[in-house]
Amino acid sequence: MKDDFIARHQLWTAEQTDAAERLRSQAEGLRQVRIAWCDQHGILRGKTLEVGHFLSVLDSGKDFQTATLIFDTTNNPVTPPFRAAALGDPRMTGLPDGVLVPDPLTFRMLPWLDRTGWILSDLHYRSGERVPFDTRGVLADQLSRLAGEGFGYVSGIEMEFYLTRLDDPMLGFEDSGYPPTPPKVSAVGHGFQYLTESRGDEIEPILSILRDNLVSLGLPLATIEDEWGPGQTEFTFEPLPGAATADAAVLARTTIKQLARRNGYHATFMARPALPNAFSSGWHLHQSLSSESTGNAFAGATADELLSQTGMTFMGGLLHHALATSVLTTPTINGYKRYRPDSFAPDRIAWAEENRGAFVRVTGGRGDANTHLENRVGDPAANPYLYLASQIAAGRDGLRQKLDPGPSADEPYVSESPALPATLERAIDHFEGSALLRAEFGDPFVDYLTMIKRHEVARFNAAVTDWEQREYFEVY
Structure with a gap:
């Protein structure tokens, strides 16, 4: 049964819908598509999809792991994984799958790979609501x-x-x-x-x-x-x-x-x-x-x-x-x-x-x-x-x-x-x-990013640096 998640929740503009139709008509020459999202640190994460699956994703979106949202810069969890509601959003409890909603207007062909496309996406819950920690969404709201x-x-x-x-x-x-x-x-x-x-x-x-x-x-x-x-x-x-x-x-x-x-x-x-x-x-x-x-x-x-x-x-x-x-x-x-x-x-x-x-x-x-x-x-x-x-x-x-x-x-x-x-x-x-x-x-976004960055600072403060080793190891 076809899942029309994107249409049902009206997640695209008319311009995006038109761009998606053009993508469907051009997909025959593709091998694969990388669907990417920008995480809280500005680093791209993503999945590589076979073309047939990608075409279905243009209707249904693609599942993604909300667990990625609880990581600091080098993927250290900032809170025990199954206490993710500590991030200030009870919808994160248990780290359920979310939905990547691709933005057809961002589609590109990657010139260094054989017949490989690339597309950016936005983060949504299964309810259709935008994940408040989606930084692309934060900018979209300001615009x-x-x-x-x-x-x-x-x-x-x-x-x-x-x-x-x-x-x-x-x-x-x-x-x-x-x-x-x-x-x-x-x-x-x-x-x-x-x-x-x-x-x-x-x-x-x-x-x-x-x-x-x-x-x-x-x-x-x-x-x-x-x-x-x-x-x-x-x-x-x-x-x-x-x-x-x-x-x-x-x-x-x-x-x-x-x-x-x-x-x-x-x-x-x-x-x-x-x-x-x-x-x-x-x-x-x-x-x-x-x-x-x-x-x-x-x-x-x-x-x-x-x-x-x-x-x-x-x-x-x-x-x-x-x-x-x-x-x-x-x-x-x-x-x-x-x-x-x-x-x-x-x-x-x-x-x-x-x-x-x-x-x-x-x-x-x-x-x-x-x-x-x-x-x-x-x-x-x-x-x-x-x-x-x-x-x-x-x-x-x-x-x-x-x-x-x-x-x-x-x-x-x-x-x-x-x-x-x-x-x-x-x-x-x-x-x-x-x-x-x-x-x-x-408040949820400010508290969330504060938690992420304080965890990073705490790891830095707990580490013994080269400066400390040179400063104290011999003289004391």
């Missing part, structure tokens, strides 16, 4: 609220990462665990000749593979740039509307990691890897609001106006809620080690016009129709849906309350602006106590 207030969201990404040569993947059984032994790697090129053509050419073979496949996927790659560290690279993408930027980010990251591994390299989006002469990597998020009446709602109306009132108060919201949103923009312990003075990463909550040391940089020029905000705080490992959702929730509150961002900080690293959290542990306190984020994302 819906923003649309109700008359605006669209446009964003573009600059994402830095390291390419290294994979010397030893450390695949022994003794290397498996929570977490596994990291791979042994070596440098693929020289560093500290920022944007020099010869440095980029040293790793051109792998860069060309990455470039060709990202373009074949239809992702709006704009530039490939040599960064500071040896093998450190930045990929930038053209701006996209709504959730498309987050969808592109998760696909780009997994593509880069998979293709690097297939070709004898290791790519890492860790913010500050423990490699000699490594320079921190960041994720700069460019953003603006669109309006049917004005186009770019952030652009100043005159040649002398830096930002519109909409742009100013949206920025005021970003600054006002920067402490609370830090867990969403910088979710790793390691990411907070980027925040150093004079490092091209912000260390305090300040804004400035065309200044790369500021938390928010206003870029585009006075009177320029492309003027927008660049948030330079992001960790390259951030969950893209939560990063974007954090900006929309904070910015919307700025619009609502007409929050004043205050004067610009022409010298951000010596301004008297408040400091960003020094650690993930401090950031969690601000996140957990945020009335705004509880109102926007719901």
Whole structure:
């Protein structure tokens, strides 16, 4: 008997329904389809489906294990598995199967695999209700609220990462665990000749593979740039509307990691890897609001106006809620080690016009129709849906309350602006106590992510680090 779960619960728009029909008509040439979902950490999980089964999934959805929702970064359960109701949602009791609802608008052919498709999905319970811990759903809700207030969201990404040569993947059984032994790697090129053509050419073979496949996927790659560290690279993408930027980010990251591994390299989006002469990597998020009446709602109306009132108060919201949103923009312990003075990463909550040391940089020029905000705080490992959702929730509150961002900080690293959290542990306190984020994302989600991140911090605090061994083992 046919299960019409998706239609019965009206989970697709008309546009998605039409896209699904096109998929059915084109399925004959497929071997298999990877159905993926973005977990709480921004990491893609998924299943590979035979084509016939995939076609049935376009009606019924695909079962998935809600157990994945109780894991921290390296799959350590944060609560005993059959006490999952401790996450704040009684529907999680016993870790029942949920339903992956594929989004036909995200379907791609993976160019490095034979006749293999890829599609993103959303997380639902068997009742048809959205799982509140589905981060793609968190962003969808924010976009819906923003649309109700008359605006669209446009964003573009600059994402830095390291390419290294994979010397030893450390695949022994003794290397498996929570977490596994990291791979042994070596440098693929020289560093500290920022944007020099010869440095980029040293790793051109792998860069060309990455470039060709990202373009074949239809992702709006704009530039490939040599960064500071040896093998450190930045990929930038053209701006996209709504959730498309987050969808592109998760696909780009997994593509880069998979293709690097297939070709004898290791790519890492860790913010500050423990490699000699490594320079921190960041994720700069460019953003603006669109309006049917004005186009770019952030652009100043005159040649002398830096930002519109909409742009100013949206920025005021970003600054006002920067402490609370830090867990969403910088979710790793390691990411907070980027925040150093004079490092091209912000260390305090300040804004400035065309200044790369500021938390928010206003870029585009006075009177320029492309003027927008660049948030330079992001960790390259951030969950893209939560990063974007954090900006929309904070910015919307700025619009609502007409929050004043205050004067610009022409010298951000010596301004008297408040400091960003020094650690993930401090950031969690601000996140957990945020009335705004509880109102926007719901108590269950805030309590859930707080539990996940506190478990991660507790494991870190319990571990004996190399620093401690060097500091105390001999002298005491």
